[in-house]
Amino acid sequence: MRLAFLMLASLLWMPLTAATTAAAADNVTTFALDNGMDVVVIEDHRAPVVVHMVWYRAGAADEDPGKSGIAHFLEHLLFKATDDMEAGEFSKVVAANGGRDNAFTSYDYTAYFQRVAADRLELMMRMESDRMRDLRLTEDDIETERNVVLEERNQRTENDPGSLFGEQRMAAQYQNHPYGIPVIGWKHEIAQLDLEDALVYYQRFYAPNNAVLVVAGDVYPDEVKRLAETYYGVLEPTKDLATRARPTEPPHRAERRLVFEDPRVAQPYVIRTYLAPERDSGAQEKAAALTLLSELLGGNPATSFLGQRLQFDSQDAVYTGAFYSGLSLDDTTFGVVMVPTPGISLSEAEAKLDAAIAQFLEAGIDEEQLARIKAQLRASEIYGRDSVQSLARTYGAGLTSGLTVADIQSWPDVLAAVTSDDILQAARALFSDRKVAVTGYLRSPTSPEAASQVSQ
Numbered sequence: 001m002r003l004a005f006l007m008l009a010s011l012l013w014m015p016l017t018a019a020t021t022a023a024a025a026d027n028v029t030t031f032a033l034d035n036g037m038d039v040v041v042i043e044d045h046r047a048p049v050v051v052h053m054v055w056y057r058a059g060a061a062d063e064d065p066g067k068s069g070i071a072h073f074l075e076h077l078l079f080k081a082t083d084d085m086e087a088g089e090f091s092k093v094v095a096a097n098g099g100r101d102n103a104f105t106s107y108d109y110t111a112y113f114q115r116v117a118a119d120r121l122e123l124m125m126r127m128e129s130d131r132m133r134d135l136r137l138t139e140d141d142i143e144t145e146r147n148v149v150l151e152e153r154n155q156r157t158e159n160d161p162g163s164l165f166g167e168q169r170m171a172a173q174y175q176n177h178p179y180g181i182p183v184i185g186w187k188h189e190i191a192q193l194d195l196e197d198a199l200v201y202y203q204r205f206y207a208p209n210n211a212v213l214v215v216a217g218d219v220y221p222d223e224v225k226r227l228a229e230t231y232y233g234v235l236e237p238t239k240d241l242a243t244r245a246r247p248t249e250p251p252h253r254a255e256r257r258l259v260f261e262d263p264r265v266a267q268p269y270v271i272r273t274y275l276a277p278e279r280d281s282g283a284q285e286k287a288a289a290l291t292l293l294s295e296l297l298g299g300n301p302a303t304s305f306l307g308q309r310l311q312f313d314s315q316d317a318v319y320t321g322a323f324y325s326g327l328s329l330d331d332t333t334f335g336v337v338m339v340p341t342p343g344i345s346l347s348e349a350e351a352k353l354d355a356a357i358a359q360f361l362e363a364g365i366d367e368e369q370l371a372r373i374k375a376q377l378r379a380s381e382i383y384g385r386d387s388v389q390s391l392a393r394t395y396g397a398g399l400t401s402g403l404t405v406a407d408i409q410s411w412p413d414v415l416a417a418v419t420s421d422d423i424l425q426a427a428r429a430l431f432s433d434r435k436v437a438v439t440g441y442l443r444s445p446t447s448p449e450a451a452s453q454v455s456q
Helices: 070-077 089-096 118-133 139-158 161-173 195-205 221-231 285-298 305-313 346-363 367-384 388-399 405-417 420-432 448-455
Strands: 021-023 028-032 038-043 049-056 100-105 110-117 211-217 256-261 269-276 317-324 332-340 437-443
Touching: 028 221, 028 405, 038 221, 038 388, 049 118, 049 388, 070 100, 070 110, 070 139, 070 195, 089 100, 089 118, 110 118, 110 388, 118 211, 118 221, 139 161, 139 195, 161 256, 161 269, 161 437, 211 221, 211 388, 269 346, 269 420, 285 305, 285 317, 285 332, 285 346, 285 367, 285 405, 285 420, 305 317, 305 332, 305 346, 317 346, 332 346, 346 420, 346 437, 367 388, 367 405, 367 420, 388 405
Parallel strands: 038 211, 256 437
Antiparallel strands: 021 028, 028 038, 049 110, 049 211, 100 110, 269 332, 269 437, 317 332
């Protein structure tokens, strides 16, 4: 369940309205069905292939308290029976038609997709629209799939100290907002999820007026509209659909620090994450500055500031990095990480990391480096447009994370307009407020630093 986005090169602004509009650069057409379902069509006629995706504006951050993991759990359950299909039949039909399908859950959305031959699009719409409203679940389905999810958590989280550490760090980062709860859910709460929990979430959020249909590939807008009206347009919308009301963060009054020890840790590291603004509709400039800051500071270890200072100049680190993704509905995180060389403690590594960041702020931005990174991002946008599935994910993730089509298409130009002063201003604002930061140490309890602290 990975959240990814690619930046698109386009100069055209286009709001998502009931009126049909098109963006020439990406061959994008948008419209809305009478029941409120938004539709995005991305034309690419190079191969007779189509990607069909349905994105719901509901994810793990929309769960009720005490029901963590229900969004992801329901994603699994949607492959069970409906009024017209037996359990497991959906994927069997996709495979029998030479396609593949899957689904994924994030904090802000849940998405289902199929990649098939273009002449199978109608079949996909028929099946996907069926499970939007007509899912049929049994107690046996709940028991079986709950065990599957628990085993998934065991494999991906319980057996990985880095993942366990990440959960604890996010829980410390967000004091009140549900981004502090893992998407897969807390293990003890997953074990208690039942049929009623699944149906409540399903009936609340799975509706045409809470969904975005994205169809990309060898298709034409008129045909997609005809099919969408035939299969999705007949579904009743949810009346009085609730807004996405989420708890907000209180003022953070103290820096938080944690040490996570696990005997399975082979390579200790120090990481610090800060609360940071997300990409806001119509106001993406701060997020663009932070995107470039993460690249300049720690994007490529061979060329980034942290890599040059800590890996190559001083050789205090075997790895450094910075990371930021602005694609979220609410405040996101900006992070820096350092894996020290043997013999350097995590407390020493933290001090060296702070010193390097201070040097970056004092030295200012290397204009040639900034121009190179902007060119790389622009190239990545162009390469990304070569994949209709990537384009479909870009639009789907953006639209379910609070952005408009205009925001998605203007993003490359927003990035290109960022100046060195913008980046430094964003950096100083970010790093000056340690109250919104979480500093974490991941290490083995047998590490020299841990042993010395125990002996004291």
